[in-house]
Amino acid sequence: MIISIKSSFDLESTLFSGQVFRWQKFDGWYFGVIFDHVVKIKQIDNSIEVYCENTDKFFVSRMLSKYFNLDLDIDEVYNQLPKDEFVQNPIKKYKGMRILKQDPWECLISFICSSVSNIKRISKNIEDLCINLGNNIHLGSYSRQSFPTPQDIIYAGPDFLRELKLGFRSEYIYQSAKMIESGEVNLEELYSLSYDESLQTLVSLPGVGDKVANCVLLFAFNKLDAFPVDVWINRAITRNYLKGEKLPPLHVRNWSRNYFGNYAGYANHYIFHGIRLQD
DNA sequence: GTGAGGCCTTCAGC
């Protein structure tokens, strides 16, 4: 099945820019799991080829269209960002890289795992969680696992998470799972809340500070004005726009949201991807 | 209100 896309598209950059950690590439095909579905896709020109097998094509098409946010005209996003070359250069270079609409729960746990870590280790942590605690799912002879539910995490317990080498993040993940399972925090309702309100809810979870919360708002909840500030972004923004002044992350976040506007999150991700790949 | 130190584990660099 072919899904054609109206605006720019770059599948490789989209899947391997550090916003999501479960995609694997073999023989030019990208294999991933979206909710409980194994997906096999590749890019052909400006469209996505989807490998289907006994699956409802209409359903898969809708699912991917939502996941990649294909209704968003990304060229219009570029137009609305500032014209300075610091943001326009990586846009030119990785034109078509999209911000996904991931499963909030998986995204949350992924970014709790990201603290003092790196993409390679985060990916291994997440995959180990799925292999040990998820359900088997498959596409033809290709097998993967679904992302474990909060219940699965609670049942496993913090000691088991430590055995999976999640380190000090184990307690955070376990406690967050409990708060979500109990209903104390309801992720679904964040879709309809404002940036400030949803941010406030997310940072009430253990292991979730301003940076992690902004990642979840951006990569799962499609709040495109979210602006995660890690050490790299902090350095990049202060050096290029703020005279190299040493400023706290919150200050850089607020300045950037004001400067870049409604699509600040897109600016963030392009700048981040640019500096991450430049060595 | 702000800042330094500790935290699991891995991996690169001496």
Place this chain on the structure above:
DNA sequence: AGCTGAAGGCCTC
């Protein structure tokens, strides 16, 4: 070989 520091942050004192 074995040590040391850093790695996409958060929490606590």
